[in-house]
Amino acid sequence: MEAFSDGVFAIAITLLILEIGVPTGSEDDLLKALADQWLSYLAYLVSFATIGAVWIKHTVITEYLDSATSVLIRLNLLLLMVVSFLPFPTRLVAEHIREEEAERVATAVYGINLLLASVLVGVLWRYAVGARPDASDEDVAMLTKRLTPSLAGYVAMIVLGLFLPVLAVVGYLAIAVYIVVPFRAMRHRVHEA
Amino acid sequence: MEAFSDGVFAIAITLLILEIGVPTGSEDDLLKALADQWLSYLAYLVSFATIGAVWIKHTVITEYLDSATSVLIRLNLLLLMVVSFLPFPTRLVAEHIREEEAERVATAVYGINLLLASVLVGVLWRYAVGARPDASDEDVAMLTKRLTPSLAGYVAMIVLGLFLPVLAVVGYLAIAVYIVVPFRAMRHRVHEA
Amino acid sequence: MEAFSDGVFAIAITLLILEIGVPTGSEDDLLKALADQWLSYLAYLVSFATIGAVWIKHTVITEYLDSATSVLIRLNLLLLMVVSFLPFPTRLVAEHIREEEAERVATAVYGINLLLASVLVGVLWRYAVGARPDASDEDVAMLTKRLTPSLAGYVAMIVLGLFLPVLAVVGYLAIAVYIVVPFRAMRHRVHEA
Amino acid sequence: MEAFSDGVFAIAITLLILEIGVPTGSEDDLLKALADQWLSYLAYLVSFATIGAVWIKHTVITEYLDSATSVLIRLNLLLLMVVSFLPFPTRLVAEHIREEEAERVATAVYGINLLLASVLVGVLWRYAVGARPDASDEDVAMLTKRLTPSLAGYVAMIVLGLFLPVLAVVGYLAIAVYIVVPFRAMRHRVHEA
Numbered sequence: 069m070e071a072f073s074d075g076v077f078a079i080a081i082t083l084l085i086l087e088i089g090v091p092t093g094s095e096d097d098l099l100k101a102l103a104d105q106w107l108s109y110l111a112y113l114v115s116f117a118t119i120g121a122v123w124i125k126h127t128v129i130t131e132y133l134d135s136a137t138s139v140l141i142r143l144n145l146l147l148l149m150v151v152s153f154l155p156f157p158t159r160l161v162a163e164h165i166r167e168e169e170a171e172r173v174a175t176a177v178y179g180i181n182l183l184l185a186s187v188l189v190g191v192l193w194r195y196a197v198g199a200r201p202d203a204s205d206e207d208v209a210m211l212t213k214r215l216t217p218s219l220a221g222y223v224a225m226i227v228l229g230l231f232l233p234v235l236a237v238v239g240y241l242a243i244a245v246y247i248v249v250p251f252r253a254m255r256h257r258v259h260e261a
Numbered sequence: 262m263e264a265f266s267d268g269v270f271a272i273a274i275t276l277l278i279l280e281i282g283v284p285t286g287s288e289d290d291l292l293k294a295l296a297d298q299w300l301s302y303l304a305y306l307v308s309f310a311t312i313g314a315v316w317i318k319h320t321v322i323t324e325y326l327d328s329a330t331s332v333l334i335r336l337n338l339l340l341l342m343v344v345s346f347l348p349f350p351t352r353l354v355a356e357h358i359r360e361e362e363a364e365r366v367a368t369a370v371y372g373i374n375l376l377l378a379s380v381l382v383g384v385l386w387r388y389a390v391g392a393r394p395d396a397s398d399e400d401v402a403m404l405t406k407r408l409t410p411s412l413a414g415y416v417a418m419i420v421l422g423l424f425l426p427v428l429a430v431v432g433y434l435a436i437a438v439y440i441v442v443p444f445r446a447m448r449h450r451v452h453e454a
Numbered sequence: 455m456e457a458f459s460d461g462v463f464a465i466a467i468t469l470l471i472l473e474i475g476v477p478t479g480s481e482d483d484l485l486k487a488l489a490d491q492w493l494s495y496l497a498y499l500v501s502f503a504t505i506g507a508v509w510i511k512h513t514v515i516t517e518y519l520d521s522a523t524s525v526l527i528r529l530n531l532l533l534l535m536v537v538s539f540l541p542f543p544t545r546l547v548a549e550h551i552r553e554e555e556a557e558r559v560a561t562a563v564y565g566i567n568l569l570l571a572s573v574l575v576g577v578l579w580r581y582a583v584g585a586r587p588d589a590s591d592e593d594v595a596m597l598t599k600r601l602t603p604s605l606a607g608y609v610a611m612i613v614l615g616l617f618l619p620v621l622a623v624v625g626y627l628a629i630a631v632y633i634v635v636p637f638r639a640m641r642h643r644v645h646e647a
Numbered sequence: 648m649e650a651f652s653d654g655v656f657a658i659a660i661t662l663l664i665l666e667i668g669v670p671t672g673s674e675d676d677l678l679k680a681l682a683d684q685w686l687s688y689l690a691y692l693v694s695f696a697t698i699g700a701v702w703i704k705h706t707v708i709t710e711y712l713d714s715a716t717s718v719l720i721r722l723n724l725l726l727l728m729v730v731s732f733l734p735f736p737t738r739l740v741a742e743h744i745r746e747e748e749a750e751r752v753a754t755a756v757y758g759i760n761l762l763l764a765s766v767l768v769g770v771l772w773r774y775a776v777g778a779r780p781d782a783s784d785e786d787v788a789m790l791t792k793r794l795t796p797s798l799a800g801y802v803a804m805i806v807l808g809l810f811l812p813v814l815a816v817v818g819y820l821a822i823a824v825y826i827v828v829p830f831r832a833m834r835h836r837v838h839e840a
Contacts, residue, residue, distance in 0.1 A: 071264065071650065072316065075271030078654030079465075082662060082731045083275065090738045098749040102756065116731075120724045123651065142441060145313045152275040152309075159283045170291040177295065248721060264457065265509065268464030272658075276468065335634060338506045345468040345502075352476045353488075363484040370488065457650065458702065461657030469661060528827060531699045538661040538695075545669045546681075556677040563681065 069141055070130050076148045077123040084115050087159040108162040110237055115158040117244035118182055122151055125189050129196050143195060147188040157181045175233040179226035182240055186222060190215045218243050262329045269341045270316040277308050280352040301355040303430055308351040310437035311375055315344055318382050322389050336388060340381040350374045368426040372419035375433055379415060383408045411436050455522045455530060462534045463509040470501050473545040494548040496623055501544040503630035504568055508537055511575050515582050529581060533574040543567045561619040565612035568626055572608060576601045604629050648715045648723060655727045656702040663694050666738040687741040689816055694737040696823035697761055701730055704768050708775050722774060726767040736760045754812040758805035761819055765801060769794045797822050
């Protein structure tokens with residue numbers, strides 16, 4: 069199960085680049101044309117960071133488990149579906165942002181996809197803990213503490229996106245970076261230095 | 262052989278999303294444009310669930326086997342070809358459904374591809390059982406019981422699709438879900454609760 | 455090295471399907487439109503069988519070797535480049551066949567790519583044998599016997615393709631099938647039955 | 648971490664071919680049309696060799712390490728992002744070269760991406776050495792000696808590319824080949840022969 073999941077994560081994260089179109093018909097000022105589609109790069113960054121974050125959490129969960137039960141394999145497949153769906157709303161945001169009405173819809177669809185991935189990681193985690201009676205309370209508390217703010221963050225950002233779509237995308241990035249970057253580990257290093 | 266197969270399954274299942282086009286020229290009502298292509302999402306869902314189902318069955322078969330014989334590697338390659346062909350009819354259905362004549366052809370081609378995958382899983386399974394003299398009758402009976410209804414189901418759905426294409430696609434989904442979701446395991450959990 | 459190589463083979467073989475375009479503007483007779491592009495399916499089949507054949511040979515070579523030397527890793531990278539280039543001439547043939555002049559060029563380019571892959575497998579094999587002093591003569595002779603006809607076959611087909619392009623593509627398929635299908639193993643089974 | 652990284656490298660290197668467009672509307676002289684886009688093949692070659700070079704260095708680093716620390720996983724994710732971004736500037740160069748102004752921008756963007764990948768490999772390497780107190784000075788010196796010229800080379804080529812874009816792309820290839828091809832190992836073989 070791990071090899072297959074790692075494969076899907078690796079492919080989904082690498083396919084994202086195919087969604088960014090190369091500006092055409094911009095012989096005179098390619099630099100400006102490239103700069104103008106900065107929102108495409110932002111969407112790319114958000115999706116890359118989010119899949120990276122989900123992958124890291126997924127690694128923690130599979131390491132925590134001894135064996136894959138039948139139900140877990142199915143839950144995992146559901147998570148992989150949500151993750152591999154992500155290139156679609158990424159392209160949606162990249163293409164429709166800056167269009168008054170459409171950008172709200174695109175950002176909301178994107179946010180719901182991100183939220184769903186986070187929810188499924190949570191479900192997978194809770195199931196994994198339930199399947200192991202010797203679960204350490206510390207580990208559970210740590211991950212729960214990490215999951216809760218991201219869920220609340222996504223809901224807040226989806227609502228915000230109805231009014232300020234671009235800000236919501238920046239918010240999605242902040243949530244992913246918050247999960248990926250190990251602040252505590254960094255602080256340790258700073259203290260040691 | 263397992264690493265290569267897992268790779269092909271993982272890539273085929275992740276490439277599916279590239280077949281869903283983002284609606285363009287829909288600045289005014291992106292939500293409606295997105296909703297209008299619900300059949301694309303359904304086709305995506307069917308193909309994802311089917312590849313997931315084939316992957317699960319494939320895992321069971323390779324776990325069952327001790328070593329890969331020369332013939333088995335070739336049979337496996339044939340199955341992988343049918344699986345990696347699936348994005349093509351998926352796009353075919355997504356693009357041509359709702360076009361009177363074309364949708365019947367698209368749905369039938371799709372169904373035949375799904376049926377072929379199921380047939381090849383069955384062939385692989387029978388070959389695997391034949392290659393191991395100590396095969397447990399229970400395991401054989403269990404998988405046979407699971408394979409037979411899906412084959413019959415596909416044939417029925419292909420015929421139905423000549424008259425009601427959309428219903429056939431829903432039927433394809435039902436078959437894949439029937440294979441993927443471990444009803445027995447779920448019932449167990451309900452009883453335990 | 456094996457995980458990376460298996461990954462590249464798996465991806466190249468699965469990406470091939472993206473090169474087959476879904477016929478558009480064919481509402482009235484999709485079946486005819488699908489049948490008309492039979493050469494696309496043939497090119498898909500050839501490329502799939504060829505990558506499958508190279509992968510099988512590659513597996514034999516890496517199993518034969520104890521460790522990967524520095525030169526071997528580079529030779530292997532070269533082979534992977536030729537293999538992952540294959541989707542390009544596949545599309546070339548699929549799009550340009552049936553165009554008087556163009557199809558000769560497309561078929562020749564395709565054949566040269568296939569020949570190059572075969573040559574590199576041969577080089578890799580010779581290097582692998584050279585790196586192991588206890589190489590069994592039988593194994594060497596067996597693989598040499600398998601490699602030589604395919605090289606000669608490709609050269610013959612490339613020349614033939616300058617006059618009869620479609621026939622050359624069929625010939626490419628025949629060579630790949632000849633490598634993939636284990637005739638001896640099959641004969642064994644027939645004799646045993 | 649290794650399986651995921653190998654997957655991303657394998658996919659990024661194989662996706663590159665999708666960026667080379669098949670010439671259309673060239674029924675009369677396909678050979679000329681194919682020859683005319685030689686810069687696309689060059690860009691493909693550069694990107695393939697560069698990802699190959701990064702992958703080889705990455706393998707050396709991960710072999711050197713005993714375990715993946717939290718910070719290392721994040722640094723690695725950053726490197727993977729830069730590597731999987733590479734198909735974008737590859738396409739950029741392939742499409743915009745030979746356009747007076749645009750080609751300078753495209754080549755510079757491409758070079759910065761390549762430089763960034765090299766910088767991140769260096770950072771990863773330094774971090775890996777720092778995490779292991781028993782680091783052999785020889786290994787460190789060897790890799791440092793290999794990394795420094797490639798960094799200087801990229802900077803020189805980016806500057807050169809503002810005046811002679813095509814030459815810069817050739818220079819990028821030279822740097823990648825310099826890293827990939829094990830000259831010392833080859834010289835050994837020549838001496839032995």
